[in-house]
Amino acid sequence: FFKDIAEQASGDKKDEGGNLTEEQLAKGIPSDMLEAVDMSVDPCEDFYTYSCGTFDKKAEIPNDKASWLKAWDVTDKKIQDEMLSAVKGDKGIVGTYYQSCLNEGAIDSLGNKPLQPLLAEIDKVQDMPSLTQYLADMGRRNNGAFFMWYVDADSAHPDRRAFFLAPGGMTLPDKSYYMSNDDEMLQHRSMEMKTIAKILTNAGVPEEEARVDALNVIALETRNAETTMAREDARGAHGKRMTRDELKAMVPIFHWDDFFHGIEMPDIGLEGGPQLIMHDEGFFGQLSAIFTDPNPRHTNSLSQVEASGTGGASDPLVYKPATQLVLDKAFDAQDARVLRSVLRYTVVSTYVPVLPADQFGEQILPMYRELYGVQERPVRWKKCYQSTSSAMGGHISKLYVDNFFPKGNKEAANKMLSEIRDQFRTTLERVPWMDEGTRPRAIHKLNEMVFEVAYPSEWPEWCKLEGLATDTFFENYRKTETCVFEKEKKKLREPVKRRAWTAAGSTDVNAYYSQKVNGLFIPAAVLQEPFFDAKFPSARNAGGIGAVLGHEMTHGFDDQGRQYDATGRRHAWWDDKTVANFKSRAQCIRSQFDSYKLHGKPVSGKLTLGEDIADSGGLRMSYLAWKGAGERTPEEERLFFLSFAQNWCGVERKQSADTGLFDAHAPRKWRVIGTLSDSEGFRRAYKCKAGSAMNRGGDTCTLW
Numbered sequence: 136f137f138k139d140i141a142e143q144a145s146g147d148k149k150d151e152g153g154n155l156t157e158e159q160l161a162k163g164i165p166s167d168m169l170e171a172v173d174m175s176v177d178p179c180e181d182f183y184t185y186s187c188g189t190f191d192k193k194a195e196i197p198n199d200k201a202s203w204l205k206a207w208d209v210t211d212k213k214i215q216d217e218m219l220s221a222v223k224g225d226k227g228i229v230g231t232y233y234q235s236c237l238n239e240g241a242i243d244s245l246g247n248k249p250l251q252p253l254l255a256e257i258d259k260v261q262d263m264p265s266l267t268q269y270l271a272d273m274g275r276r277n278n279g280a281f282f283m284w285y286v287d288a289d290s291a292h293p294d295r296r297a298f299f300l301a302p303g304g305m306t307l308p309d310k311s312y313y314m315s316n317d318d319e320m321l322q323h324r325s326m327e328m329k330t331i332a333k334i335l336t337n338a339g340v341p342e343e344e345a346r347v348d349a350l351n352v353i354a355l356e357t358r359n360a361e362t363t364m365a366r367e368d369a370r371g372a373h374g375k376r377m378t379r380d381e382l383k384a385m386v387p388i389f390h391w392d393d394f395f396h397g398i399e400m401p402d403i404g405l406e407g408g409p410q411l412i413m414h415d416e417g418f419f420g421q422l423s424a425i426f427t428d429p430n431p432r433h434t435n436s437l438s439q440v441e442a443s444g445t446g447g448a449s450d451p452l453v454y455k456p457a458t459q460l461v462l463d464k465a466f467d468a469q470d471a472r473v474l475r476s477v478l479r480y481t482v483v484s485t486y487v488p489v490l491p492a493d494q495f496g497e498q499i500l501p502m503y504r505e506l507y508g509v510q511e512r513p514v515r516w517k518k519c520y521q522s523t524s525s526a527m528g529g530h531i532s533k534l535y536v537d538n539f540f541p542k543g544n545k546e547a548a549n550k551m552l553s554e555i556r557d558q559f560r561t562t563l564e565r566v567p568w569m570d571e572g573t574r575p576r577a578i579h580k581l582n583e584m585v586f587e588v589a590y591p592s593e594w595p596e597w598c599k600l601e602g603l604a605t606d607t608f609f610e611n612y613r614k615t616e617t618c619v620f621e622k623e624k625k626k627l628r629e630p631v632k633r634r635a636w637t638a639a640g641s642t643d644v645n646a647y648y649s650q651k652v653n654g655l656f657i658p659a660a661v662l663q664e665p666f667f668d669a670k671f672p673s674a675r676n677a678g679g680i681g682a683v684l685g686h687e688m689t690h691g692f693d694d695q696g697r698q699y700d701a702t703g704r705r706h707a708w709w710d711d712k713t714v715a716n717f718k719s720r721a722q723c724i725r726s727q728f729d730s731y732k733l734h735g736k737p738v739s740g741k742l743t744l745g746e747d748i749a750d751s752g753g754l755r756m757s758y759l760a761w762k763g764a765g766e767r768t769p770e771e772e773r774l775f776f777l778s779f780a781q782n783w784c785g786v787e788r789k790q791s792a793d794t795g796l797f798d799a800h801a802p803r804k805w806r807v808i809g810t811l812s813d814s815e816g817f818r819r820a821y822k823c824k825a826g827s828a829m830n831r832g833g834d835t836c837t838l839w
Contacts, residue, residue: 163770179823183807187784198510204785236519241606249609267390271397276616280481288651293703297410302418310360351476374412379404508788532641545589558760568716580701585654648690677761678778686753693748723836752839772820
């Protein structure tokens with residue numbers, strides 16, 4: 136993954152790094168951390184490869200994964216191994232669901248039969264009323280074609296929730312995959328076409344119809360790509376608040392009243408009803424055109440894709456002018472065909488994970504191999520654990536906390552959070568570019584930030600999920616879909632609970648900050664080795680889990696989080712001059728990360744800005760909090776920064792790394808180098824001289 140850099144770092148480097156010897160560098164470093172270090176690399180030239188080089192050379196990526204990370208994946212595997220016995224031995228719905236997934240005999244005997252009633256209903260879609268009804272039926276299972284919906288806190292009124300509309304998804308990783316006709320992107324679309332055609336054929340669609348369905352889907356996804364916001368722009372978009380009438384004026388062809396009745400939320404966007412918020416006006420502005428004339432316009436690129444995918448192009452589908460907007464007009468036969476293609480693919484792809492693996496899961500593997508480098512499907516028990524955890528996250532979290540989590544780790548994490556918050560408060564009190572009107576409001580926000588650590592302070596109610604059986608995996612899954620829908624419908628009418636966990640469970644090796652409730656959520660899974668252990672030196676804990684905690688806290692004051700006040704309300708609560716000062720410093724970080732490349736492809740500093748700010752601020756707050764607790768030796772300081780860097784050791788397949796450039800996080804190598812090369816404490820600890828790669832000197836970017 137970092138071959139080029141490793142080759143450049145050849146030779147004996149032990150006298151570099153500010154004349155620190157190999158013995159000095161190794162002093163005080165625990166053996167399990169030292170094993171990952173590559174002492175042949177100068178830490179002042181490439182601290183990532185110095186910290187992780189030996190691990191990366193020796194690590195092997197499992198065939199069913201796109202990457203293997205020293206901290207995150209190793210911890211996740213440990214939790215899976217621990218939890219497997221608990222899940223298998225559970226006598227309730229968790230155990231039943233897991234066993235139904237393992238029951239491949241029952242799953243295979245049904246084949247594609249569970250899909251047939253759903254596909255038969257699609258064949259009845261002939262006009263807008265029938266399309267509306269079908270999309271409402273899908274919506275009652277939290278599925279969507281063409282567009283999707285969800286319930287979330289309303290940033291203008293954070294004590295209540297709103298109903299959000301958003302564009303439907305695309306199969307390929309990013310809209311750019313549909314916008315280019317270079318050989319690489321044509322190949323990806325060709326692979327998508329073959330994959331869609333294959334799973335539809337296996338679902339019972341005649342082969343030639345499945346081929347045309349696949350082309351129709353790609354054509355519609357291409358049209359969506361043209362109007363959907365780029366990821367960089369979507370980060371800063373907060374949606375358009377609108378009434379039902381305004382929505383109907385924007386997309387007049389669709390029967391919105393019937394749709395909202397169909398999903399059992401008839402007062403969305405009406406006076407006295409829940410607020411309606413639309414994400415991506417550009418997409419919804421052209422939705423009527425898709426419904427009235429969904430036929431593809433991209434004749435040339437489609438014929439190229441088809442030629443690449445089938446060995447020879449047939450007559451390309453032709454775009455014709457939009458038909459008149461008449462609400463109850465029956466669709467033109469060709470129009471109806473294209474819309475049904477999208478519905479068929481949406482339904483079949485939704486249920487691939489719960490259908491026979493050889494018949495469906497195996498057919499999507501070539502596309503995953505091409506896009507991410509994954510070589511094989513997970514073994515059955517692992518797939519079933521993941522499926523059970525996804526469907527029953529709350530139950531799984533409770534099992535883990537009750538059986539495996541050391542309760543003392545929660546108290547230790549809360550103590551670290553308190554210390555880091557104290558340091559952040561000191562920083563806010565002293566930061567020179569913030570005006571005296573904004574400062575007390577920022578400190579108030581920090582003081583009001585809620586911490587939810589390890590597991591929910593109040594476990595939520597869960598669906599009863601009655602009638603699960605060990606030989607009905609497909610139906611069991613459908614019941615969990617209904618459960619999620621009922622929870623969303625109920626949640627829409629309830630006040631927001633600031634301490635409710637919404638984005639992760641206790642077994643997720645992750646952490647997150649929620650802008651809309653001004654809260655940090657730190658799952659139990661991340662509060663263990665190698666991030667944290669009571670027996671670790673304090674420097675290791677501070678550089679490991681401490682930097683993670685500081686990262687999440689800093690999200691409350693990154694380029695997006697700073698726009699939300701102490702209660703989670705988004706409004707202009709910063710002085711204009713302070714905003715300008717913030718943006719100037721943030722631009723420095725953005726430009727820094729814009730300069731980085733991976734495999735010759737540029738990192739987008741605009742896309743990764745929030746995470747880069749959080750990395751920088753989180754490291755600094757944890758470091759200063761730890762430093763302020765007592766005298767620290769040079770060896771301890773070096774351990775702190777090495778611990779931070781080794782959070783990100785790992786190897787990744789090239790395909791996955793390329794796709795990862797569309798993620799809001801910078802590549803791991805640059806998270807380490809970019810953050811530490813801006814750190815005065817780091818360059819002092821490793822004696823990195825001016826002009827070395829890890830000492831940016833006058834180009835240093837500092838925000839918090």
